[in-house]
Amino acid sequence: MITLITGATKGIGRAITFAFAEREYDLCITSRSAEDLKNMQKELLGKFPEIKIQFFAADLAVKKEREQLVAQINKSYSGLDIVVNNAGVYLGSESMLSEKEEIMRQSMEVNLFAPYDLTRSLIPLLKKSKQPHIINICSVASLQARSGAASYSVSKHAFLGFSRNLRAELMPHKIKVSSLLPGSTWSNSWAGADLPRERLMEPEDVAKVVLCAIDLSPSALMEEVVFGPMEGEF
Numbered sequence: 001m002i003t004l005i006t007g008a009t010k011g012i013g014r015a016i017t018f019a020f021a022e023r024e025y026d027l028c029i030t031s032r033s034a035e036d037l038k039n040m041q042k043e044l045l046g047k048f049p050e051i052k053i054q055f056f057a058a059d060l061a062v063k064k065e066r067e068q069l070v071a072q073i074n075k076s077y078s079g080l081d082i083v084v085n086n087a088g089v090y091l092g093s094e095s096m097l098s099e100k101e102e103i104m105r106q107s108m109e110v111n112l113f114a115p116y117d118l119t120r121s122l123i124p125l126l127k128k129s130k131q132p133h134i135i136n137i138c139s140v141a142s143l144q145a146r147s148g149a150a151s152y153s154v155s156k157h158a159f160l161g162f163s164r165n166l167r168a169e170l171m172p173h174k175i176k177v178s179s180l181l182p183g184s185t186w187s188n189s190w191a192g193a194d195l196p197r198e199r200l201m202e203p204e205d206v207a208k209v210v211l212c213a214i215d216l217s218p219s220a221l222m223e224e225v226v227f228g229p230m231e232g233e234f
């Protein structure tokens with residue numbers, strides 16, 4: 001299996017990448033930092049020497065870099081089995097009405113337009129797979145208003161809308177699309193928050209749900225799943 005994971009170097013993306021590596025899936029990993037990607041490739045190959053790993057650094061907020069990433073992937077692969085649209089940005093702001101416009105634009109670029117552009121461009125490679133699957137890491141904020149992070153919530157609502165429509169469009173092509181809506185999960189996004197870690201889910205919990213989605217039989221699809229901390233959201 002050949003899997004592409006965006007935002008693979010930290011938090012949830014890292015946990016998903018390691019979960020796939022343990023299954024010896026070949027990996028194509030991306031993030032902005034080439035250094036982090038190189039270190040991660042080294043770490044993965046140390047533990048899983050059999051798998052093939054390629055990495056590409058790209059800032060998914062920038063359309064030109066998204067296009068370059070797609071060109072690199074097309075040059076390196078003749079097919080893809082799984083695409084995990086995980087990279088996302090959480091930009092807190094006091095008020096959507098008075099925040100700098102850049103907060104909304106940046107949130108939409110990374111959380112909506114990046115998976116929109118990448119997915120549309122990668123469909124021909126997915127069509128080469130026997131069991132193609134797109135996993136979109138949305139959020140509980142795809143369903144709820146978020147005071148203090150409204151632009152994030154708007155962009156995640158839009159991403160879920162994209163994911164649901166993608167599912168409908170790809171159904172006749174037998175390309176699976178799963179929308180995962182995790183709640184608060186321990187990651188860099190929470191660094192500095194004065195919270196006991198056990199109040200949050202672990203990134204590995206999200207990776208386990210990804211594996212559940214992948215493991216369903218070819219005739220079944222995990223369409224949309226909401227899950228979160230046992231003691232509730234903040």
Ligand SMILES: NC(=O)c1ccc[n+]([C@@H]2O[C@H](COP(=O)([O-])OP(=O)(O)OC[C@H]3O[C@@H](n4cnc5c(N)ncnc54)[C@H](OP(=O)(O)O)[C@@H]3O)[C@@H](O)[C@H]2O)c1
Nearest residue numbers: 007009010011012031032033059060088139184185187188
């Ligand atoms: N943590 C939560 O509580 C939570 C809850 C629900 C949903 N989610 C969603 O889960 C996903 C992962 O969240 P996380 O908390 O694991 O995030 P994280 O720890 O901040 O990691 C984000 C990953 O994405 C990469 N990235 C960030 N901005 C990028 C950009 N502009 N271009 C390319 N790569 C970029 C980062 O690497 P670089 O910095 O090197 O680029 C990193 O690998 C996001 O979509 C988030 O919205 C998170």
